[in-house]
Amino acid sequence: MTQPVRPLDPDxxxxxxxxxxxxxxxLPYADVHMEAVAAEAGVAKPTLYRYVPTKEALFIAGLAWTLADLREAICATRSSGGDEAERLEKAVALILERIGRLSPALHAIESRSSDLGERSRRVLREGFDGLRDTLAxxxxxxxxxxxxDVPDVDLAVxxxxxxIRMAVHGTGRQAPSPAAVAAFFLNGLRAGAARPQPAARRLGAVA
Structure with a gap:
């Protein structure tokens, strides 16, 4: 008699x-092994394979979960304390911190030598689309x-x-602090900030 399949435990x-x-x-993607994942999670290896059949499946599911969790955390800032500028600063700090953690994963997706394919890139695009919506x-x-003062919200996002992605992933330099990144964007977005004058007006003023 076939034994019933036990449902997967969400926790x-x-x-x-x-x-x-x-x-x-x-670690680089190639250096992560399923034995190490099982040990890190505190489960037996056969149990691990019940939840994720391959390392690629684990990577893609983990990437989707991480970006969805980040999106929910940013959404929560809309109802948090502080004014709109403080909420945006919290959101920027969250993105900087968590995208920073994803840097090795992003390298793996972009690497031609990696066996990760279009599916992982699609998950990444969909995750960033969700982040764009919440930031907007x-x-x-x-x-x-x-x-x-945001004339074009989509462009600003x-x-x-x-x-942020370049700051933590693409420059090879040490990532700036969340406060520094947030201040950079907030100072340019505050209503009443000085705007550069058109070139013709500047020339007329000199003349």
Missing amino acids: RSRRILEAGMRLFAR ALLRDGAGAGRF LMMLGG
């Missing part, structure tokens, strides 16, 4: 994803309250996410 599944992403954050909502909150 154990989360523990496995967290363990895998901790290892992917510390924060910017619209600030613009509606008169705290930010693209610049913020691109800048």
